[in-house]
Amino acid sequence: MQGNHNIYKPIKATVDRVIKESPMIKSFVLIPEKEFFFKTGEFIELTINGYGEAPFTPSSSPLETKKIEVTVMKAGYVTEKIHALKRGDVVGIRGPYGRGYPLDKFYGKEVVILGGGCGFAPIRSLMYNLIAEKEKFKKVTLCYGAKTPDECIYKPFVDELKKIEKFEVLRSVDHADETWEEKEGVVTVLLDDINVNIAESVAVVCGPPVMMKFGTLKLLELGYPEEKIYLSMEKNMSCGLGKCGHCMMGKYYVCKDGPVFTYDEIKDQPDIWI
Amino acid sequence: MKKGFQIHKHSWLKYLTLLTNSHNMFVPVNNNNIIEYEEYSPELNNLSYFAAKPVTPLKAFLLPIKENVVIEREIHNKNIILGVPACDLKALELLDEIYLDPDHTDTVYNFNRENTILIGSDCYEIQEHCHCVSYNINPWPEVNFDLSLSAINDDFIIFSNSEKGEKLVNEMILNFQLTEAGLDILKKLQEKRNSVKKMLEKKNTRLPDYQHTGALIKKSENDKWEEYSKNCVSCGACAVICPTCTCFLLVDRPDFEKVRQTDACQYLGFERIAAGEDPLKKKYMRFRNRYMCKYVWRPEKYKSIACTGCGRCIDTCIGNINKNEIFIQMASL
Numbered sequence: 001m002q003g004n005h006n007i008y009k010p011i012k013a014t015v016d017r018v019i020k021e022s023p024m025i026k027s028f029v030l031i032p033e034k035e036f037f038f039k040t041g042e043f044i045e046l047t048i049n050g051y052g053e054a055p056f057t058p059s060s061s062p063l064e065t066k067k068i069e070v071t072v073m074k075a076g077y078v079t080e081k082i083h084a085l086k087r088g089d090v091v092g093i094r095g096p097y098g099r100g101y102p103l104d105k106f107y108g109k110e111v112v113i114l115g116g117g118c119g120f121a122p123i124r125s126l127m128y129n130l131i132a133e134k135e136k137f138k139k140v141t142l143c144y145g146a147k148t149p150d151e152c153i154y155k156p157f158v159d160e161l162k163k164i165e166k167f168e169v170l171r172s173v174d175h176a177d178e179t180w181e182e183k184e185g186v187v188t189v190l191l192d193d194i195n196v197n198i199a200e201s202v203a204v205v206c207g208p209p210v211m212m213k214f215g216t217l218k219l220l221e222l223g224y225p226e227e228k229i230y231l232s233m234e235k236n237m238s239c240g241l242g243k244c245g246h247c248m249m250g251k252y253y254v255c256k257d258g259p260v261f262t263y264d265e266i267k268d269q270p271d272i273w274i
Numbered sequence: 275m276k277k278g279f280q281i282h283k284h285s286w287l288k289y290l291t292l293l294t295n296s297h298n299m300f301v302p303v304n305n306n307n308i309i310e311y312e313e314y315s316p317e318l319n320n321l322s323y324f325a326a327k328p329v330t331p332l333k334a335f336l337l338p339i340k341e342n343v344v345i346e347r348e349i350h351n352k353n354i355i356l357g358v359p360a361c362d363l364k365a366l367e368l369l370d371e372i373y374l375d376p377d378h379t380d381t382v383y384n385f386n387r388e389n390t391i392l393i394g395s396d397c398y399e400i401q402e403h404c405h406c407v408s409y410n411i412n413p414w415p416e417v418n419f420d421l422s423l424s425a426i427n428d429d430f431i432i433f434s435n436s437e438k439g440e441k442l443v444n445e446m447i448l449n450f451q452l453t454e455a456g457l458d459i460l461k462k463l464q465e466k467r468n469s470v471k472k473m474l475e476k477k478n479t480r481l482p483d484y485q486h487t488g489a490l491i492k493k494s495e496n497d498k499w500e501e502y503s504k505n506c507v508s509c510g511a512c513a514v515i516c517p518t519c520t521c522f523l524l525v526d527r528p529d530f531e532k533v534r535q536t537d538a539c540q541y542l543g544f545e546r547i548a549a550g551e552d553p554l555k556k557k558y559m560r561f562r563n564r565y566m567c568k569y570v571w572r573p574e575k576y577k578s579i580a581c582t583g584c585g586r587c588i589d590t591c592i593g594n595i596n597k598n599e600i601f602i603q604m605a606s607l
C-alpha cells in the first residue's frame with residue numbers, strides 16, 4: 001500500500017442483496033468495483049456517501065473476492081443509514097485493515113469459538129476458512145449466544161454447519177420462549193457443556209464488551225493459557241490506519257495492531273473491556 | 275560545527291524578497307510580544323526570527339485543522355516556513371513516524387512535507403514556559419531543517435542540512451555576497467547558543483528527569499488526577515496547540531470525499547463506542563489520557579519523543595494548568 005495510493009479514498013461498492021437477520025441486524029452483500037481481498041478478522045471502513053463511515057468485519061468468506069458481505073447491527077448514526085440501504089445503492093469501502101486471526105496458529109488444534117450477538121459476523125468469516133481447510137483442525141466448537149431466539153442470526157448457516165463433520169454448534173439465549181429447544185442462559189454457560197482437550201485447544205471470543213470480559217474470565221478459569229485466547233476488540237475508530245488516535249488502547253492502535261489480540265498481549269492495557 | 279555561510283542581514287532580506295517570487299513564505303512577526311507566523315512581505319518591520327516561539331506550532335502547516343484528503347492536490351509554489359524553533363523541528367519526528375508509516379503513508383501529509391522548505395532558527399530569547407532542554411533538545415536547529423539561521427550582530431550565519439537547503443545556498447551564492455563563516459564567528463555563535471541553553475537549564479532545574487516522568491504518571495492514583503484536572507474545562511486547546519498531538523477525525527463530504535479534521539482526546543465522546551460505553555467518560559480520565567499518551571504509551575510505541583518542551587500547552591490553558599508543576603508535585607509525593 002505504498003506510493004501514490006490515497007489511503008483515505010474509498011472504492012465504490014454496489015449493494016446486491018439485503019438480508020434481514022434479526023430485528024436489529026441486517027446483512028448486506030456488496031459488489032466492489034474491483035476485486036477485494038481480505039483475511040478473516042481484518043476489517044473494512046464502510047462509507048455512506050457524504051454522511052459517515054464505520055468499521056465492520058466482513059462476515060463472508062475471504063475466499064470470495066468478487067462479493068463481500070457485512071452484517072450490521074443498528075446502533076446509531078451511521079448504522080441507521082446503512083440499515084436503510086437498498087439493492088442498487090452505492091457505498092464506499094476502504095481496507096482491509098488490521099491484523100486478523102492467525103490461522104496457522106490454529107492448525108492441528110481444537111478450536112473453541114465463543115460468540116455473542118453481532119460478534120457472529122467475523123466468526124462466520126472465520127468459519128468459512130475453517131471449513132475450507134477442515135482437515136487441518138482437530139475439531140471446531142462454536143458456542144453462540146443471543147438475547148432471545150429472535151435475535152439469533154445466520155440461522156441457515158447454523159443449520160449447514162451442524163451437518164459438517166468435526167463441527168459442533170451450541171447455542172444459548174438469555175431469555176428462551178416455547179420454540180427454543182437449546183440452552184437458556186448467558187453464553188458462557190455453554191462452556192460447561194463442551195468436550196475439549198484444553199491443552200490441544202485455542203479459543204476465539206467475539207461479541208459485546210461484557211460478553212468478551214466474562215467469556216475470557218471463564219476460559220481462564222477453565223485453564224486456557226492467556227496466549228491461546230484470541231479476542232476481537234471493539235473501539236471507537238475513524239481512520240483505521242493507526243493515525244487518528246481514536247482507537248488507542250494503551251500503547252496499541254486497535255485498528256492496526258489488532259483488532260485481534262491474544263489476552264496475553266492486552267491484559268495490562270487500560271479499559272480493555274469497555 | 276559544520277560548514278556555515280555568512281551573509282549580511284540586508285542581503286538576507288533582499289534574498290527573502292527574491293524568494294517570494296517563487297514561494298509562499300511565512301515568517302514570525304512580533305505583535306505586542308506575541309510571536310506569530312505571517313505571510314512575508316518586504317514591508318514587514320516586526321520580523322522576529324530568534325525569539326522563541328510562534329504561537330502556532332509547525333504542524334499547522336503540514337496537518338491543517340481541516341484538509342480534504344481525497345481530492346487531487348494541485349501543484350503550487352513551495353511553502354517556506356522561516357524561523358521554526360528547534361522544539362518544533364524535533365516534533366516532526368513523531369509526525370513523520372505516524373504519517374509516513376510505510377504500511378499506510380498519508381500521501382497528503384507527504385505532499386505537504388515535500389512542498390515545504392523549513393528554515394529553522396536559533397532561540398536567543400526564551401519564553402516563560404520554554405523547557406526544551408528538559409527533553410534533551412538544544413535551543414537551536416539540529417534536526418529536520420533544510421536551512422538554519424543564526425545571527426551574530428548584523429551577520430546571519432546559515433547552515434544547510436538537506437538537498438533543498440543546498441539549493442537555496444547555491445542560489446544565494448549566485449546572487450549575493452556569501453562567505454564561508456570563519457572559526458571566529460562560529461566560536462562566538464557557539465558561546466551565544468550555550469548561554470541560552472544555560473538560561474533554560476537554570477529556569478527548569480526543578481523539573482524531574484523526563485525519562486522518569488512516565489513512571490510518575492503511571493503510578494498516580496485517580497483521586498490525584500481528579501485534583502490535577504480540577505480546573506480543566508475540556509477545551510482541547512492543549513492538544514490542538516501541541517506540536518506533537520496529531521489526532522483527527524475523518525468527516526465525510528459528497529462524492530466520497532473526506533476531510534481530515536483536528537480532533538483531541540480531551541473532547542467528550544472521543545473514544546465512545548456505539549454501545550454507549552466510553553473509556554474516557556469522565557474529565558479526569560481524558561485529562562490523564564493525554565499524559566499517559568505522551569509520556570507512557572507513545573514512548574513505548576515510537577522512537578520519537580511525544581513532548582518537546584515547547585510549553586505551549588501551559589501558555590494556552592484557560593484553567594492555568596501547568597504540566598510541569600504537576601510533574602514536580604508528582605515527584606515530591
Ligand SMILES: Cc1cc2nc3c(=O)[nH]c(=O)nc-3n(C[C@H](O)[C@H](O)[C@H](O)COP(=O)(O)OP(=O)(O)OC[C@H]3O[C@@H](n4cnc5c(N)ncnc54)[C@H](O)[C@@H]3O)c2cc1C
Pocket residue numbers: 043052053054055056057058070071072073074075076077078079080118121122233234235236237259523543544545546547548549
Ligand atoms: C474492528 C471493528 C469491527 C466491527 N465489526 C462490526 C460488525 O461486523 N458488525 C457490526 O454491527 N458492528 C461492528 N462494529 C461496530 C460498529 O463499527 C459500530 O456499531 C458502529 O461504528 C456504530 O456507528 P454508529 O454511527 O451507527 O453509532 P454511533 O453510536 O452513532 O456512533 C459511534 C461513534 O461515532 C461517533 N459519531 C457519531 N456520530 C458522529 C458524527 N456525526 N461525527 C463524528 N463522530 C460521530 C460517536 O461519537 C461514536 O463514538 C465493529 C467495530 C470495530 C471497531
Ligand code: SF4
Pocket residue numbers: 505506507508509510511512513540590591592593594595
Ligand atoms: S487547555 Fe487546559 S482546560 Fe483546556 S483541555 Fe487542556 S488542560 Fe483542560
Ligand code: SF4
Pocket residue numbers: 512515516517518519568580581582583584585586587588
Ligand atoms: S505537551 Fe506541551 S510542552 Fe510538550 S510538546 Fe506538547 S504543547 Fe509542548
Ligand code: FES
Pocket residue numbers: 236237238239240241242243244245246247248253254255256
Ligand atoms: S482508527 Fe485511527 S488510529 Fe485506529
